[in-house]
Amino acid sequence: QAQLVESGGGLVHPGGSLTLSCAASGLDLNYYSVAWFRQAPGKEREGVACINFSEDSTYYDDSVKGRFTISRDKDKKTVTLQMDSLKPEDTAVYYCAAEEFGSGVGWREWGEYDYWGQGTQVTVTV
Numbered sequence: 291q292a293q294l295v296e297s298g299g300g301l302v303h304p305g306g307s308l309t310l311s312c313a314a315s316g317l318d319l320n321y322y323s324v325a326w327f328r329q330a331p332g333k334e335r336e337g338v339a340c341i342n343f344s345e346d347s348t349y350y351d352d353s354v355k356g357r358f359t360i361s362r363d364k365d366k367k368t369v370t371l372q373m374d375s376l377k378p379e380d381t382a383v384y385y386c387a388a389e390e391f392g393s394g395v396g397w398r399e400w401g402e403y404d405y406w407g408q409g410t411q412v413t414v415t416v
Contacts, residue, residue: 292316292405296386299410302376308412310371312386317405319362323392324369325403326360328382328412335400338384341369342394349397354380376414383409 298310312324325340339360340349348360359372369386387403396402 294386294388294405294407296384296407296410299384299412301413301415303416304377304414306376306414307372307374308376310373310384310386310410310412312369312371312388312407314367314388314405317388319367319369319388320364322388322390322404323394323397324360324362325387325389325397326371327385327387327400328380329385329409330379330382333382335385337398339371340392340394340397342397343390343392347394349394351398373412376412378414378416380412381414382412384412385409 294314296312323342326338327335328338329335338351341360341362357375362369386407388405389403
């Protein structure tokens with residue numbers, strides 16, 4: 291059965307950096323658009339960033355523009371979210387999600403995605 295696995299979460303001080311990685315078993319991520327979502331306690335899950343299938347176009351929520359970078363390694367078939375200048379409000383469980391042949395249109399819609407990972411905790415605290 292196909293599944294996504296996130297890695298790279300942890301605890302960091304404000305201003306620090308973390309790199310999250312999304313890998314897959316049972317499917318080739320190179321044929322999927324991949325998005326990162328996050329969910330903080332008591333809040334709805336929100337889209338953070340997306341990289342589409344065809345052109346590797348990228349999309350970001352305004353709250354992370356200029357601080358986060360999503361990228362794809364086609365050889366390793368992984369998608370990475372580089373998070374810099376982290377803030378306490380970035381604290382959340384981060385999930386990767388994959389949509390086969392996704393264009394990126396509607397990337398914030400949960401229902402667009404075929405597969406979800408289990409999530410990795412990111413905590414930004416003094």
